[in-house]
Amino acid sequence: MPAAESAAQPARSFGPLVTPAELAAVDARVLDIRGEAYGKGHIPGAVDAPYKLFRGPSENPGRLVTPEQIEATLQNLGVDETRPVVVVHQGSDQDDFGAAARVYWTLKSAGLTDIAILNGGMNAWAAAGLPIDTAPVTPEPTLFEVRWTDRWLATEAEIAGLAEGAGDALLLDARPPAFFEGRQSHAAAPLPGTVPGARNVPHTEWFASGTTAIAPATTAADVAARLGIEPAREVVTFCNTGHWAATEWFALSELAGLPDVKLYPESMVGYAQSGHRLENTPGLVANLLRQLRGS
Structure with a gap:
């Protein structure tokens, strides 16, 4: 994995928010960060990507996950730069959005540019009457390489x-x-x-x-x-x-x-x-x- 860098990132062409209708119309890698709720019903094609994968230990949950760990996680989730990435939270309340935003921040810091959050989360998707699946999705691992930048990080x-x-x-x-x-x-x-x-x-x-x-x-x-x-x-x-x-x-x-x-x-x-x-x-x-x- 390349060393951390602080160079300017490429211009974004997707996001930062998408509606349910917009998500339904695009071929995106959907990361469902809700944890156990994933198995009860998720967006078709979405992969199970629990929020805890992007967080520190219980004694200091905000601690950064290392770029090496992030790289391995994203590879296993089937993330690469050939498809936009959309983060899906539950959308249960205003506090809940922070989980999606923290994952988005991590993805952007890792070098991804075509990223977005589903505004309103899974609740908005269900309210729009769009299809829901219960079968787990096993993505094909990728060779994505993290290009970590501290541009949006305060120490x-x-x-x-x-x-x-x-x-x-x-x-x-x-x-x-x-x-x-x-x-x-x-x-x-x-x-x-x-x-x-x-x-x-x-x-x-x-x-x-x-x-x-x-x-x-x-x-x-x-x-x-x-x-x-x-x-x-x-x-x-x-x-x-x-x-x-x-x-x-x-x-x-x-x-x-x-x-x-x-x-x-x-x-x-x-x-x-x-x-x-x-x-x-x-x-x-x-x-x-x-x-x-x-x-």
């Missing part, structure tokens, strides 16, 4: 530097306000709170109220403008484990078309586990947890 060191005032990137915390304000935390995070200097823009901003389909490109651009997110400024999104933040990255980078948007995959779980200074961490809670940890 822990970069986040720590931004927290200390180095750089001008806009840090966006994509979590619900309770997490940002330190009133709630992920089970794998040792402390509640957020990265110092971050701004809270919940991932739900990118959906119309009561819908599970993400807003179209023009709406995403309008939302970014309303929120005062300047197109020319570097933006870094994070959440608890790089799930909700992937939605925000997708909305800003792929829909609104901002040129310099990055995702911090490990997000607050990884950042807090590394012992960095946090903001919005209640003093009493922090002191108690430090005592329990013996520090």
Whole structure:
């Protein structure tokens, strides 16, 4: 597999969203990331590609899977550059979209260009009355070679530097306000709170109220403008484990078309586990947890 690279990617000719009708009309490699739900009914021809294949361990779910692992996974799933790739999630709620966005981000970082997400997921496909199959699909393995790029990746060191005032990137915390304000935390995070200097823009901003389909490109651009997110400024999104933040990255980078948007995959779980200074961490809670940890 070639070494990681940071060169500009080829122009995209497909996606980033498709409707059920559009997907039905194209010969695409469909990756169904829903896990157990795949066996209960899936899009004809779709392959079983559980979300966990693209995630880290339970103690740090946002951790990057190595390019070598991604390459082996994509080869086994029958992915190559001869067919577009479409990611299918359930579409059960607005949180669910983050799984598809995280897989999309991984595919794009791996060098694929003709990629898309089925907007509304499997629920939208079923609502459109399109055919559903229950027979598992075994794809022919490919020789796809990952060309990994860090162009859309923010590292822990970069986040720590931004927290200390180095750089001008806009840090966006994509979590619900309770997490940002330190009133709630992920089970794998040792402390509640957020990265110092971050701004809270919940991932739900990118959906119309009561819908599970993400807003179209023009709406995403309008939302970014309303929120005062300047197109020319570097933006870094994070959440608890790089799930909700992937939605925000997708909305800003792929829909609104901002040129310099990055995702911090490990997000607050990884950042807090590394012992960095946090903001919005209640003093009493922090002191108690430090005592329990013996520090």
